[in-house]
Amino acid sequence: MGNSKLYKGSLHTIILKLLEENGKMYGYEITQKVKEITNGELNITxxxxxxxxxxxxxxxxxxxxxxxxxxxxxxxxxxxEKGSKETVNKLKELENYIRNMQVLVNPNWSIE
Amino acid sequence: MGNSKLYKGSLHTIILKLLEENGKMYGYEITQKVKEITNGELNITxxxxxxxxxxxxxxxxxxxxxxxxxxxxxxxxxxxEKGSKETVNKLKELENYIRNMQVLVNPNWSIE
DNA sequence: AACTTATGCATAAGAAAATTATGTATTATA
DNA sequence: TATAATACATAATTTTCTTATGCATAAGTT
Known part of the structure; x- marks a missing residue:
């Protein structure tokens, strides 16, 4: 299984988003969920x-x-409640980062 | 202007891609180019x-x-020559990362 | 003429955020 | 009965930044 790189700084965003979706989760569950969703590509240590x-x-x-x-x-x-607000911020930050990377590396894909 | 977060691990990819596009560049030029392309949002220190x-x-x-x-x-x-090959790899890695993040945070955008 | 900003390089100290290596303990499986 | 899976945790180390500092020349400002 290819173990895709986890760009440093995105873990908090992943955790917050998963909790937003699933209400409540425990640690081990999070690692399994990430593995499952990414087909084993991303492994949270x-x-x-x-x-x-x-x-x-x-x-x-x-x-x-x-x-x-x-x-x-x-x-x-x-x-x-504070966490819910921060989740929104983190997601915006991630989207913004990805947009910047898109114009920078100018690949054949874009987000829309 | 807001200095958007640079997710750690993407700087090498940015440098390689800019050099692929522009043939040759010097350091200061790279910092200015990144600032220009991202409208001042990303500042490479x-x-x-x-x-x-x-x-x-x-x-x-x-x-x-x-x-x-x-x-x-x-x-x-x-x-x-080695650098050109590695550029291809890094770009694939980045695209893969972004796709994984996309399914993970399940946003209202997707790359295509 | 003197000061500040821009250009251009570099490195050191410190912080952030991972990986890798350990450790403990219970339950399920081969 | 040994190994894998489940479930937590922390320490040591590494990676990759930021911040601070330094040197030097050119251009623009007061």
Missing amino acids: EGALYPALHKLEAEDLLDVEVAKVDNRLRKYYKLT | EGALYPALHKLEAEDLLDVEVAKVDNRLRKYYKLT
Whole structure:
């Protein structure tokens, strides 16, 4: 499986967007979801994911709720109100970045 | 003007693509070109650019040619053959990344 | 004439955000 | 019964920037 490069800076946006879509998710679930959606091309490493979740929580963008399923720990994360707003910003930022890259590398594709 | 975020990892691709388009360029020229193309949104800092150029040169992706214009130094960079091939790879990688981001954040735009 | 901005290069210190390597623990599968 | 999958976590290291600093010449401004 080709492991596509994760451009640094986009992980927070991915997490926020997935939570916006799915209401609440736990860490491991996020890694699997990303793998599934990208057909195994993008693998979020745990060393990147968990510190990212902790940071988003510390910034009050996420709320946590601990659950125990099959005697195993799960930490469910969901967006706070502040997190919902920030998600919009991050998505705009990403779109803007991609537009800039489009005019810069001038490929045969464009976003529309 | 707002300095849009540069997602880490895309600078090499930008440099290679600009050189592919323009044949040869010098560092300062690259910073101005990027600023011009993105309407001032993306500013390549010197602290990022020059080390990047040196690294690409060390990897034999770029050739250098020193010139003196108006009693001032210029270092013109151009793609080596290896650099041309790598440019194709980097562009594919970028396009792939953007496609993955597209399915992940499922926005109201898509590339085509 | 003196000062500032633009042109042109460079590197060092620090920060951000990953990867890689470990570690713990439970459950499912071969 | 060993291995893979599930589920969390952190430390060390690497990559890739930003910010700060430095040198030097040319052009424009006060």
